Amino acid sequence: MQSRPRRAARGDRAGAGGGPADGRGRRAAARFWLHVPTHYSPDRPVPLVLAFHGGNGTGLRMQAGSGLSRLADQEGFLVAYPQGLRQPEDGGRTGWDPSGPLDPYAHGIDDGLFVSDVLNAIQAGYCVDPRRIAATGISNGGSMTGYLACVLAGRIAAFMPVEGVFFQIPTGCHPVHPAAILDVHVPTDPVAPYAGVPSRGSPDYYALAIPAWLHSWALRDGCRAGPEMDSPSPWVTVLRWTECPGSVAVTGYRLAFGGHSWFRALGALTGDKLILRFLAAHPLTRPVPHWSPRQAALVPALTAPRIAVASLRQFDVPTARAEPFDITAGPDGSMWFTEFRADKIGRISPSGKITEYQVPTPGAEPYQITIGPDRSVWFTEYNSASIGRVTPSGRVTQIKLPHPSGGGAGIASGPGAAVWVSDPVSFVDRINPAGRLTRTKLPAGGFPFAIAATRTGEVFLNEGTGYFEYSRVLLRLRLGSAIAPALTLPDDRSNIDALAAGPHGAVWFTDFGTSQIGELLPSGRLRLFPSKAPYAGLSDITSGPDHAMWFTEQAGLVGRITSGGSTSELALPKPGSNPNGIAKGPAGTIWVTETGTGKIARITLRQSR
Secondary structure, X not given: XXXXXXXXXXXXXXXXXXXXXXXXXXXXXXXXXXEOOOOOOOOOOEEEEEEEOOOOOOHHHHHHHHOHHHHHHHHOOEEEEEEOEEEHXXXXXXXXXXXXXXXXXXXXXXXHHHHHHHHHHHHHHOOEEEEEEXXXXXXXXXXXXXXXXXXXXXOOOEEEEEOOOOEOOOOOOOOOOOOEEEEEEOOOOOOOOOOOEOOOOOOOOOEOOHHHHHHHHHHHHOOOXXXXXXXXXXXXXXXXXXXXXXOOOEEEEEEOOOXXXXXXXXXXXXXXXXXXXXXXXXXXXXXXXXXXXXXXXXXXXXXXXXXXXEEEXXXXXXXXXXXXXXXXXXXXXXXXXXXXXXXXXXXXXXXXXXXXXXXXXOOOOEEEEEEOOOOOEEEEEOOXXXXXXXXXXXXXXXXXXXXXXXXXXXXXXXXXXXXXXXXXXXXXXXEOOOOOEEEXXXXXXXXXXXXXXXXXXXXEEEEEOOHHHOEOXXXXXXXXXXXXXXXXXXXXXXXXXXXXXXXXXXXXXXXXXOOEEEEEOOOOOEEEEEOOOOOOOEXXXXXXXXXXXXXXXXXXXXXXXXXXXXXXXXXXXOOOOOEEEEEEEOOOEXXXXXXXXXXXXXXXXXXXX
């Protein structure tokens, strides 16, 4: 869906899994190039490296740019350069699907099965050392390398992604053997963000930050020590997890400078030599009897003082795998929330009783939600160009957005007794209680996403500016006037993904890309507060009942920040909870959607005496 920037944000994986299939979830007409070293002998087993090109690339360009064939002639190993297929709906770009065949973008194509077939073909014709097979790749090829660690760890010894992004896999990651992982990444990469991709953009297509992804592999492998940090040179920082089963290890190289490209040098090593050295140090060992991957998600340790609360209670959403996403306070003392995957709107009473209401359009994926000036609850739909409305009695209706539309994203009640909606194809829509809609065009043709209205009658929205929803720009709209820039954040890694009105007419935001909470005062003064848990995935933000702002972090934390910048945290007890929406409720409560575990959390604050 190229018209929707939230999904087009996966641009690095363009063309992933594209091309015709043969009806069995397999590729058709796939191919690879194999470089055989100059002095190859069929009587001596040699290592094999699989090298995956990036999005819109080719195997031959990967050969030319990586230096692996030249090193193969020197050191005597085989190199295979698989070729990704074309994706017609993505402009014919080539690439890989690094989330498996159940990813809707894969159209049933199984690139993991294709790689297994490539291995079969090479091992049938050449003398390959089965203990020394490695996979590496750049960009979308790096993402593919990370996926292969989940599905082919029993055949491939070492996995070395470069500048990859690691999206969630619909079926989860279930390796049959501990995997040796070496990741290489530049934190300032503008295409493959080191901080990951926010689940606020879509609960199905988010990606962990690189340190979190490495830590998940250390947990999955069963490594008992680390991370240890080392800086062998001013431009390289190394994270290592050790005491892993067999000969595996988990390592991350963080480069101080560079871009979205294959790394040429790493201290005294070139990229190709680092790969070969890592493979030599971590051959495939015999399967450990009865080994199975450990749970990769743990309840995160607090890095700030613990929030003092009276109680924390969780309620299961009745529909399995509903993916509760956003939440708001309703007019009747209940909380209302969207169920992204179930196509339902939920209502939960203060005591925890949940009622669900079906959205009329199948596959609409109800998204963000707000209480309207008419006491109805209004919501956007991720997969349709409609805005939904639910009356207090539970009657659901829809309002079609005019063409062109990318479908609503953020939604908020605002000035003029109206609901305001950001439309990612450069519009802001204002809908009054009677359903009348008026549109405002963004002057620069940007992609608005989050939206919030302050008590002073101003509407703020962020403007996406590139890959993976990067958003450094805040825009301001006053009723009866044009949209104007309000703020451009100085760090080009910034990625604003949620806005909320705060006390005294200020607007607060979460900056996912730099792990900061921001406050923009009516005077135009900006204050930034670094998160105590960097790369934990700052998500939604709301004004609380205690004159503080509350926010979620997709690693599993709920945070609280005062106007003075003092931060405290609360860890949700269920691993993999992926807290997303957050809203103030009645009687001194904070409510949170747990998209990953299908729960609604109610946090009751201590009453001050």
